[in-house]
Amino acid sequence: NEVIAKSGKQYTYGDEDQKVLKDLKDFSKKYFTSNKLAYMTLSKAAEEHPNDFDSLCLVTNVDKKEDYDRVTLSDEGKTINLHLPFSKYISLHKGEVVRVRSANYLLSREKQEIVLSEYSNILKVPTYFKSAEEFLTKLKKKLKISKSGSSSLTQEKQELSIITNNHKLTTYS
Numbered sequence: 001n002e003v004i005a006k007s008g009k010q011y012t013y014g015d016e017d018q019k020v021l022k023d024l025k026d027f028s029k030k031y032f033t034s035n036k037l038a039y040m041t042l043s044k045a046a047e048e049h050p051n052d053f054d055s056l057c058l059v060t061n062v063d064k065k066e067d068y069d070r071v072t073l074s075d076e077g078k079t080i081n082l083h084l085p086f087s088k089y090i091s092l093h094k095g096e097v098v099r100v101r102s103a104n105y106l107l108s109r110e111k112q113e114i115v116l117s118e119y120s121n122i123l124k125v126p127t128y129f130k131s132a133e134e135f136l137t138k139l140k141k142k143l144k145i146s147k148s149g150s151s152s153l154t155q156e157k158q159e160l161s162i163i164t165n166n167h168k169l170t171t172y173s
Helices: 002-006 015-034 042-048 130-149 155-166
Strands: 053-064 068-074 079-085 097-107 112-125
Touching: 015 130, 042 053, 042 097, 053 130, 097 130
Parallel strands: 079 112
Antiparallel strands: 053 068, 053 097, 068 079, 097 112
């Protein structure tokens, strides 16, 4: 048993470890509620950096296929599709805010999609992050302007309105 104890297969989780973990959680919550993530809108990425960009998006639809998810992402001005293989990425759900890192545009006449490279990743952004709150607030304001400015609203905008209304939005002065 001495050999197993020294092999690293057992671990301890004492009061000191609990305090370190709590301090780390407190720091990260404080940091991300007051600092923004770096990203650009999908429209700006299409024009300026189509081959490698980071973007903050709202998951507006997830269509499960046999070996991948077809995910629809929206930001303040654009909606685009993304194919996620089950084996490599986490499962996304409608209404989540995500940061897609190192994506590439795949533009054709028939469709616009983004594809991921081998070093891309997707981060689910909690709604208490400053970036997520500001993003959802901008999206909600854009929807209000669209509602007052036009007589008909597309189904997508109605769904976004429902999704953003489900999030607790707070503003910082």
